[in-house]
Amino acid sequence: MDFNDTPKEAEFRIEVRTWLEANAPTESELRDMEPMASSKLWQKRKYDAGWACLRWPKEYGGRGASAIEQVIYSQEEAKIQTPDNVFMIGQGMCAPTMMAWATEEQKREYVPAIASGEKVWCQLFSEPAAGSDLAALTTKAERDGDDWIINGQKIWTSGAHYSDYGVIVLRTDPTVPKHKGLSYFFFDMKSEGVETRPIKQISGASNFNEVYFTNLRVPDTQRLGKVGQGWEVALTTLMNERASIGSGGGGGVNFNRLFKLAQDVNINDKPAIKNDVVREKLANWYVQESGLKFTGHRTLTALSRGELPGPENSIGKLVGAPKSQDMASFGLDLLEQSGAIWDDEYSDFRGLYQTSYMSSPAIRVAGGTDEIMANIIAERVLGLPQEVRVDKGIPFNEIPTSSSVK
């Protein structure tokens, strides 16, 4: 056992680091630039030099690199200050779906522009009445000649307000059981009939949107998979989503920060870190954090050997998201009465704990709720059977809904 790179990996790491040091955008370069413009500038520079979307085939804008090379690149880029990545959904979910299901011509036309950051994509799956039960979606597509006409509403669409394209799952046949009546499309977000409205979140930010469709026309050529095969295509997207959301988020509260805070504030005139309850809580979070970190190392080892990682990495979001929330909450407790302040001027650590407290609930829901993640572990890792479903085999338009049973 050792934590070191193999000689080949070490060589690759140096190559990455050398390129990043020479090419990462400087502060002066980015001054006065809009966030989107600086993101695009950095992405294009990576693309031009062959450092975008490393694992993708070269013909679609990638580098044809191995999984471990992708990991090494990400580790190195994370060490330096670079513009925010607004391309994660397009690159992490939409492009892999396009590569798996689009025609060769479409792949060559659309995928490289995702790698280069020229086009931003979003994913339109969830609806007000179709979240965890995604296949219950009702936004419909009706055939009209060579086109489909789309009406309905999507929700929780991250980045819809700045996206150029979207991937979408739609109900094309309500008379068959729900998973069988769906079809999958990609479309131009700037088309007529698309209206995007930001959703104000409890954190005060607006990262995602409601998107309304009124007689939006999408050509049949932009359908991925067969009519009625939409669920299968959507699973390609979702598998990639879980891989890319991982355990992240929560606004940057971690053991190190909480440990330092416990050294800085007092309980009964002694540093909080000397309080036994504080020590117990910190110890429990430390072992969770190190457990996740070393679970990641086990996954990396498999990748490094060119093997498929085991199922252990599936615990990341289920452990990480509630942990972030609990740690943020405890950080506020340690701040005592000043924990109530959320003000740029008066908050300690620029409101880190307040921000995290108010944004971490989203991480427990996004990309699969805690409960869905537990189901996934139970079903796919442990092999337990699915819950009995009362809607199985029933035509979609005969299944009771929240509004029909009222």
Place this chain on the structure above:
Amino acid sequence: MNFEFSDEQKLLKDQASGFLKENCPLVSVRDIVDDDALSYDKTLWAKIGEMGWTSTTIPEEYGGLGCSYLELSVIAEELGRSLAPTPFSSSVYLATEAINVAGSDQQKNTWLPKLATGEIIGCVAVAEAKGQITPASLATESNGSTLSGTKIPVADGDVADFSIVFVRANIGDGASAYIVDLTQSNVERESIRTLDPSRSQAKITFTDANCELLGKEGEGWSLLQKINNTAAVLFAWEQVGGSEHCLEMAKAYALDRIAFGRPIASYQAIKHKLANVYVKNTIAKSNCYYGAWALSTNDKELPVAAASARISAIQAYYFASKENIQVHGGMGFTWEFDCQFFYRRSKQLAVNIGSELVWQDKLISAIELDRAS
């Protein structure tokens, strides 16, 4: 990045697993639990000695295999999974370690070759009363050549040939360690009833018992911390093995048991419970990897790594063993079912070298020390 056991180590694990399936089925654990006269499985212990497991980390010059703690880790995981009713942890993780770390050449020559073959059993005697043991709370005393006092409980003290006994010292760290031959007439010992009868414990009374200093006077407590760090990692591997066994049992039962017309494994209440067991087991196992790595490289992070492994493994095993009973319903609470053995063992392992509370405090202390330097 190579954060995985080698192919040879994996092979050893498979061999250990196969050997224990054949030689230590749960029915043999039950035999020990059901018969008050039996302290451990002597046949299994003899075979374990023949396999050379007791000699794993003992240097070759003292008759051992001179392997690393990674080999011992994979063996520990399988011993824990099978609930092997033997004095392995006391003799190998603790007594052998203590002599290997602090023994003189002569002491090593006297004890290690026999520990290596398993022909003698060692143990460690620390506790004397309820609550956390500290040097100041020790009543056992020594004049340098004899010692007197009472130790309770001493894991495997009723079957061991010798013990490392920790006594109060007025210098240094407040404690000294002595090697004491338990077969001498100045030692009186009795088996005591325990929470986990598959692991024996004793009350030992020393009355001017002959003893031999191990290491230096007043350095006993540091020695104990050092061997406990090693033992913590190996105990944690045993705990992870046990936790995984609980998950397998609970899963098998949940798939088999029908309620309201379907397997209970299809209810989310059960699925989420088992998913949580899997999560805790995985966290513990990954920390065990970290512990095994730190132990095998004697890294300065060992105190942090050992505590992380121990805390998460204590938590995982407690959770897995209690929820295994819960999934089995009323049957899980019957003597007839095997769930009880894991529940018992989880607590035996959890308190044997210091409880979760003690190790949580140790972990934060180790981090404080690390950050201060």
